[in-house]
Amino acid sequence: MKYFERFVNENSVLVGNMKHCAHGHLQHVEDDEPGDSFVHVINPFHMEDSVWTHTMMVMNEMKNNGAYSDVTEIITMLHDIGKCDVRDVKTKDNGDVRVRFFGHAGFSFYRAIDVMKDWDLPTEAKIHILSAISLHGEFYDYFRDDKVTDKMWLKLADRFEYNEMLFTDTMEQVAADCNGRIARDDDGYVDVGYVLNNVPVDDLCVELPEYEGQPVVTMLVGPPACGKSTWVEDNKYDHYILSRDAIVMEEAGDVDYTTAFATVDQNKVDKLHQQALRHLTSFDTTFVVDQTNMSRKSRRKILSQVSDKYWKKAVVFATGYNDIMERRAAREGKEIPNYVMKNMIGSFMVPLYDEFDEIEWVF
Secondary structure: OHHHHHHHHHOHHHHHHHHHOEOOEEEEOOOOOOOOOEEEEOOOOOOOOEHHHHHHHHHHHHHHOOOOOHHHHHHHHHOOOOHHHHOEEEEOOOOOEEEEOOOHHHHHHHHHHHHOOOOOOOHHHHHHHHHHHHHHHHOHHHHHOOOOOHHHHHHHHHOOOOOHHHHHHHHHHHHHHHHOOOOOOOOOOOOHHHHHHHOOHHHHOOOOOOOOOOOEEEEEEOOOOOOHHHHHHHHOOOOEEEOHHHHHHHHHOOOOHHHHHHHOOHHHHHHHHHHHHHHHHHOOOOEEEOOOOOOHHHHHHHHOOOOOOOEEEEEEEOOOHHHHHHHHHHOOOOOOOHHHHHHHHHOOOOOOOOOOOEEEEEO
16 A cells, blocks of 8 residues: 555645545526525436545455555556546536546546656556556446447457556456446446456467568657657657648748647648658658647547558657646747647547557656
């Protein structure tokens, strides 16, 4: 429990937010009597109240099942810390009220970097923990839907090529996540053993591919103000830099980025960006994609146009949320609206080896 104690002692504000971040909602209702009247709207998936209470229940579930270590302790206690950043109350057309936490895994990823910043953990352990936190939302439907077949489990497992431990630890954490809650519609206990017995995870234990001199596409992965521009200056060598922002600035002329982005023809920028990509790939040119590339979908838009001749490399910028926000505030001439930053961070999905041949992390 040493890391749990450090987490609590060193992050009083974050812990306090988790304790006050309710899964349910107090909704104002009309009342004939004077004064305000409220009704507590229960979240049917989380009737245990706060994010903190749920986290404690998940940690107990992990301990009771014996799937507990320093690494899984950290994964479990940090997996939902981003919920406080994205909590949203949605009223449907029929009047039903739902509390939602869309994108919380992405925020948990970047918050966790701050939490672990000064902890004496090996880099590989940090990467493992952060990856599991980012990926934990990928497993929910598989555990809760009785229509999920073994073939579908195999397809999910294929995404974890070269990393059996990440697959297993993430799966066990999400099973504890599903079991460590009070839900109105209880689907029964999630059996991790069944999945492990039916998914040949041993097939994931193979050696990583080796670079053999082919052209390289290097994709930078990280939100604004995470350090991508500095990395490009330090590492560009003779590589061509494919940057949508650079095209925006070229089209706008001698103005700052905020003005440029607001005034250029974005459709034209997209066309020029696409033309540049086609030109590079047609000549098998080595190049760097300097964009945020936060989601699998955004990365696929570019990688789907890159032939198998290429060695595909991701560079993941593991910059903490606080550092990103401080750098963003200090920037001049490049304002990123809050909702844009929120959507970007919420869309983040850690790259895996089903997308890339090589993954580098920058802390």
